[in-house]
Amino acid sequence: MGRAKKVVLAYSGGVDTSVCIPYLMHEWGVEEVITLAADLGQGDELEPIRKKALDSGASVSLVADATATFIKDYAFPAIQANALYENRYPLSTALARPLIAKLLVEAAKEYGADAIAHGCTGKGNDQVRFDVAIAALNPELKILTPAREWGFSREQSIEYGEKYGIPAPVKKKSPYSIDRNLLGMAVEAGVLEDPYAEPPEDIYRMTKAIADTPDEPEYVEISFVKGLPVALNGQALDPVALVTQLNQMVGDRGIGRIDMIENRLVGIKSREIYETPALLVLIDAHRDLESLTLTADVTQYKRSMEETYSRLVYNGLWYSPLKAAIDAFIAQTQEQVTGTVRVKLFKGSATIVGRKSDNSLYSLDWATYGEEDVFDHKAAEGFIYIWGLPTRLWSAQKRG
Numbered sequence: 001m002g003r004a005k006k007v008v009l010a011y012s013g014g015v016d017t018s019v020c021i022p023y024l025m026h027e028w029g030v031e032e033v034i035t036l037a038a039d040l041g042q043g044d045e046l047e048p049i050r051k052k053a054l055d056s057g058a059s060v061s062l063v064a065d066a067t068a069t070f071i072k073d074y075a076f077p078a079i080q081a082n083a084l085y086e087n088r089y090p091l092s093t094a095l096a097r098p099l100i101a102k103l104l105v106e107a108a109k110e111y112g113a114d115a116i117a118h119g120c121t122g123k124g125n126d127q128v129r130f131d132v133a134i135a136a137l138n139p140e141l142k143i144l145t146p147a148r149e150w151g152f153s154r155e156q157s158i159e160y161g162e163k164y165g166i167p168a169p170v171k172k173k174s175p176y177s178i179d180r181n182l183l184g185m186a187v188e189a190g191v192l193e194d195p196y197a198e199p200p201e202d203i204y205r206m207t208k209a210i211a212d213t214p215d216e217p218e219y220v221e222i223s224f225v226k227g228l229p230v231a232l233n234g235q236a237l238d239p240v241a242l243v244t245q246l247n248q249m250v251g252d253r254g255i256g257r258i259d260m261i262e263n264r265l266v267g268i269k270s271r272e273i274y275e276t277p278a279l280l281v282l283i284d285a286h287r288d289l290e291s292l293t294l295t296a297d298v299t300q301y302k303r304s305m306e307e308t309y310s311r312l313v314y315n316g317l318w319y320s321p322l323k324a325a326i327d328a329f330i331a332q333t334q335e336q337v338t339g340t341v342r343v344k345l346f347k348g349s350a351t352i353v354g355r356k357s358d359n360s361l362y363s364l365d366w367a368t369y370g371e372e373d374v375f376d377h378k379a380a381e382g383f384i385y386i387w388g389l390p391t392r393l394w395s396a397q398k399r400g
């Protein structure tokens with residue numbers, strides 16, 4: 001009697017996930033392995049991956065076309081939340097995990113599987129995100145994690161796979177661990193493990209080196225409706241087309257690289273290089289439009305919610321009661337966030353140079369220093385008298 005009868009395995013086509021197939025069957029007595037590969041716009045060819053799973057022993061090999069859902073239901077809400085983990089990382093990898101978990105749980109239901117498996121190791125954030133999201137969506141499902149238990153080195157993985165007809169990879173493996181989807185790239189390991197070593201230029205795929213960018217700036221107008229990006233330069237675009245085009249425009253100007261030391265949930269620090277061109281600019285533009293359309297108290301209160309939201313997403317709590325409550329708060333605030341932001345793209349920086357909205361709370365009559373000024377300057381005196389009263393009393397007391 002094995003650990004489970006029928007398993008849906010999260011599949012990428014790499015050596016480790018391929019080896020999971022015979023391992024689950026031969027070591028853990030699983031009778032049937034169904035694989036699921038998710039297309040999130042990572043640009044891989046999926047037909048060879050689909051075939052490889054079958055060649056590695058899967059009974060069914062599923063490929064889910066999930067890019068549109070990924071951008072619309074996972075990335076865009078995170079833009080409304082201006083989500084940046086530790087103030088920098090726009091969660092490009094983290095956002096994909098709850099969606100993949102959902103696809104796995106749905107496939108388990110459809111095929112009558114009693115367990116889900118993934119190839120994450122025991123050191124990362126992704127294992128937490130998968131396990132917790134799967135449990136939130138269906139706590140009855142068992143979760144099998146061969147790579148957390150087998151203790152194989154890479155050579156041992158390859159050797160184990162060869163025993164079951166999985167060919168050793170033809171290309172020499174890159175020294176890096178790379179995760180990619182339409183939102184961005186995350187790269188770690190290799191020389192990057194030295195936090196003082198400058199990342200070699202050849203790791204970048206989505207952004208040009210500043211030296212190779214044009215000498216003239218480019219301007220892009222990003223329009224939002226209720227906090228959701230809907231158009232570039234006045235042209236309405238569906239979410240996937242919008243992110244794809246903006247990635248290109250922004251990446252060509254050398255914008256969107258992040259080199260950071262981050263705190264993983266499992267307690268260790270890691271050095272990660274990200275490229276998330278469109279996502280960073282969209283968050284920046286969105287946050288700017290909020291400053292024009294939301295009142296001061298809503299804007300300031302929302303900032304603390306955003307910090308919590310980012311931490312929840314990073315830490316695998318996408319499907320959680322606190323996240324759902326914050327979602328409701330954010331949805332309410334976004335009613336006002338409609339308008340256009342003008343961004344100048346030039347030599348590695350995206351600078352916001354203008355914003356406009358029919359819901360703008362900026363009023364020229366009140367803000368101006370010119371003749372049109374309607375502000376009653378004398379009213380300030382009484383206001384400051386009362387506002388400053390606690391400070392006066394405190395100071396008088398201290399001075400005796």
Ligand code: ARG
Nearest residue numbers: 093094125177179186187188
């Ligand atoms: N550190 C990022 C996160 O936890 C990315 C993880 C995957 N990174 C990688 N290079 N494979 O969301």
